[in-house]
Amino acid sequence: MPRSNIVFGPVRSRRFGRSLGVDLSPNKKQCNFDCVYCELQKAKPVDMMNDVIPKEMVIEAIRDAVMSIDSDEIDVLTFSANGEPTLYPYLYEVISAVKGFLPPHIKTLILSNGSKFHEQQKALLLFDIVKFSIDGAREQDYKKTDRPSKNLHLENIFEGIREFASKYQGELVAEVLLVAGFNDNEENLAKIASFLREIQVSRIDIGSIDRPSAYQVKSVSHERLESFARIFEGLHVNIPTRSTNPQTPKESKESSQSSTAKPLKPKTYTADELYKLIATRPIALNEATFLLSQESLQSLQSLIECGKIIIQKSVGIEFYVASKAHIKPKST
Secondary structure, three states: OOHHHOEEEEEEEOOOEEEEEEEOOOOOOEOOOOOOOOOOOOOOOOOOOOOOOOHHHHHHHHHHHHHHOOHHHOOEEEEEOOEOHHHOOOHHHHHHHHHHHOOOOOEEEEEEOOOOOOOOHHHHOOOOEEEEEOOOOOHHHHHHHHOOOOOOOHHHHHHHHHHHHHHOOOEEEEEEEOOOOOOOOHHHHHHHHHHHHHHOOOEEEEEOOOOOOOOOOOOOOHHHHHHHHHHHOOOOEEOOOOOOOOOOHHHHHOOOOOOOOOOOOOEOOOHHHHHHHHHHOOEEHHHHHHHEOHHHHHHHHHHHHOOOEEEEEEOOEEEEEEOOOOOOOOOO
16 A cells, blocks of 8 residues: 555644644545544444554654655644544554654644544553544434444443543543534533533534535534534634635545634624623634624734733634633622
8 A cells, every 4th residue: 555545744734733644544434433524425333443554554654754744844743534543453553653753843633533532542642632523412412413333322432531531631622513403502512511621621623514524414604603602611612714724625634624604794892892702712813803803803902912811822723811810700
């Protein structure tokens, strides 16, 4: 097999910078989910890979790619798959070897559906960034959206993520991908938010469909995504959009989906309203330019100058957040 089938890029990721991708299942889709929004073809969920690339081939493909590319052009080495990368049986051996020769400024990242965190905990603890999907926190929403293997159970998945998060020292990112009529209800999102607060994720990416999917499904508008973001009060929520960082089709292997179904109209807030908004839901810098009117952007600058709003980085993305020195404790 050509090593170029295993390693691809670098490509530009909206959320993690310049990414060199590693596909642990380059020949076909091998996943224990069959998500309705998946860009790949429909496929029955599997519990293990039956087409396994030798670990030596994967390690050498990564080594060759890193040595042939100016390392200053790479921010992250991203492990993904045509399917689920944690189904790869030699994940620990590969990440252990790679950490031995990867330049120190390149972070390791894995994009997972979160289903095998217990079984692959030893390997996952070695990654600098772990991003997992959480589309449903209620059994009916999870099954309807992710179409998992019958051998997977939501509470076991959550327990595996909880155990991993309690030990993990890196940056943990959650992605919530909403599909109209499947998991875009407030009851589901409230339970997701509660779980993510429990495990203290570094950042949450909320998006919807913007590419052709395996099933006939519809995206959720930006307006609805923005309204849902309030449910995640106090957490760093990012709503990726192509208008802030255009991509090329080559990036689809690494970058998961976000919705640009309907352009947002910038809104005007008073300085007080804007401060309360950001205190409730931090806003990414790249969101502010299309969420806020010019008048509001001027108010934002004033809030920064007086120290009420500060800029804080979370897993490579900068957010406007309310300064803790200015936040008044809630009355009981």
